[in-house]
Amino acid sequence: QKEVEQNSGPLSVPEGAIASLNCTYSDRGSQSFFWYRQYSGKSPELIMFIYSNGDKEDGRFTAQLNKASQYVSLLIRDSQPSDSATYLCAVNPTSAGGYNKLIFGAGTRLAVHP
Amino acid sequence: ETGVTQTPRHLVMGMTNKKSLKCEQHLGHNAMYWYKQSAKKPLELMFVYSLEERVENNSVPSRFSPECPNSSHLFLHLHTLQPEDSALYLCASSRGTGGLDEQYFGPGTRLTVT
Numbered sequence: 001q002k003e004v005e006q007n008s009g010p011l012s013v014p015e016g017a018i019a020s021l022n023c024t025y026s027d028r029g030s031q032s033f034f035w036y037r038q039y040s041g042k043s044p045e046l047i048m049f050i051y052s053n054g055d056k057e058d059g060r061f062t063a064q065l066n067k068a069s070q071y072v073s074l075l076i077r078d079s080q081p082s083d084s085a086t087y088l089c090a091v092n093p094t095s096a097g098g099y100n101k102l103i104f105g106a107g108t109r110l111a112v113h114p
Numbered sequence: 115e116t117g118v119t120q121t122p123r124h125l126v127m128g129m130t131n132k133k134s135l136k137c138e139q140h141l142g143h144n145a146m147y148w149y150k151q152s153a154k155k156p157l158e159l160m161f162v163y164s165l166e167e168r169v170e171n172n173s174v175p176s177r178f179s180p181e182c183p184n185s186s187h188l189f190l191h192l193h194t195l196q197p198e199d200s201a202l203y204l205c206a207s208s209r210g211t212g213g214l215d216e217q218y219f220g221p222g223t224r225l226t227v228t
Contacts, residue, residue, distance in 0.1 A: 004156070032214050043204055043219040044157070051214060088157070092215075099145040099164040100208050100215035104157040 006105035023089030036088040118220035137205030144210030
């Protein structure tokens, strides 16, 4: 059974701090990795994707991938109260086929307090 | 995100009713997806259509019946549902290019089965 694991939280950080969200996956052959943000009562919104080992930065967000450890993380710098949401990690276990069969973690709830 | 729309946004139905959920994407994508999101559970992939052909059916009960008449429209026909089917049903679409394919979600339909 292919699985994606996330700490459910809540992860509570003060405004301006760095929030670190972690995700592990079981399928060593996984090819690509996605982070979604989901506000309460809303649908998931894509933040970033990564497919190579190392870091990928986009504004205040940095995704980190370590395929050897089967670990992917999302760092949010200068956290704002508006970043308070549930963050979903999603893994594509294969690159075959003309579609993307994502496996989602249950999400980590982030709370940024002023 | 107006690229993927879903109707209705909220639906209450009895166990003997028949209803349909509609999804439309305006992004020129070739793959469309149905997901189920229940409280405190990961997003569950239900069906995938690639170029209007169903390519995934994740052991979904037959009381859920998908239909993809063209690459822009996706339906989920519902009949004789159970209370445990109450959930947020999300539609997503992607270009259909495989592993690095980003999925974009619609706003979802909140379904309550009474």
